[in-house]
Amino acid sequence: MTADTNLIIEEGPDRVVWRLNRPEARNAIDREMVRALHQACAAVEEEPRxxxxxxxxxxxxxGADIAQLRERRRDDALQGINSRIFDRIHRLPMPTVALVDGYALGGGAELAYACDFRIGTPHTKIGNPETDLGILAAAGAAWRLADLVGEPLAKEILLAGRVLSADEAQAVRLLNEVVEPDDLLAAGHRLADRITARAPLATRLTKAVFHAPRDAHPFVDELAQAVLFETADKHDRMTAFLNRRKQS
Structure with a gap:
């Protein structure tokens, strides 16, 4: 395990746990946490997990650290301090799972939206109150949320400040699962077990193809499949499948 002031990292051979570590500020995302997340992303880009x-x-x-946010000006906004790290997380080669207990508001919600999966607890509250602070959700929610929950609900969250409960978020599949707080990390590992049991390169390329621009299809699908057709993993897994079928 390695620890940054604002991020605790638990390394594993096929997965890594990142713990946002500002509990005294409800893990509000500040510049130091953004810096630590960039470093963590670099590690899993080099060794996909x-x-x-x-x-x-x-x-x-x-959310974001309001004290820092209040002092930011035009040039800070144009740097995309939060949007760039959330986009980097969204583009990581292997799937990402947000384990959401308690509040995920503003930038915290946008961080969860950037992940591939979200698991919550009965205490989860998720939404975007940015307009109440005189700003907008500029780190992904303004365009990513509609893809996740549909335009009508996204507008209610973004424009009218609706905060979803765990049950509401699960009903629209913004949360894939809701578990008790004591089971949250274990639920994440169970999902990670399902992901890592599959062919790693096939998983990576499936995620990449899923997020490819629409006009890149079907060429990008066929290109990725051509790569996978040449792998030993494909041959071995299909051979094992055929052998199991013969024995059944």
Missing amino acids: VVLLTGEGPAFAA
Whole structure:
């Protein structure tokens, strides 16, 4: 395990756990946490693994650090401080799982939206109150949320400040699962077990093809399949499948 001031990292051979570590501030995302997340991304870009992302204490992430945010000006906004790290997380080669207990608001919600999966607890509250602070959700929610929950609900969250409960978020599949807080990390590992049991390169390329621009299909699908057709993993897994069928 390695620890940054604002991020605790637990390394594994096929997965890594990132713990946002500002519990005294409900894990509000500040510049130091963004820096630590960039470093963590670099490590899993070099050695692709599933990422489980959670928060220390009673919240996932209650948003951006408002004290820092209040002092930011035009040039800070144009740097995309949060949007660039969330986009980097979204583009990581292997799937990412947000484990959301308590509040995931503003930037915390956008961080969860950037992940491939989200597992919550009965205490989960997720939404985007940015317009109440005189700003907008500029780190992905304004365009990513509609893809996740549909335009009408996305507008209610973004424009009218609706905060979803765990049950509401699960009903629209924004949360893939809801478990008790004591089972949250284990639930993440169970999902990671299902992912890592599959062919790693096939998983990576499936995620890449899924997020490819629409006009890249079907060429990108065929190209990825051509790569996989040449792998030993494909041959071995199909041979094992055929042998099991013969024995059944």
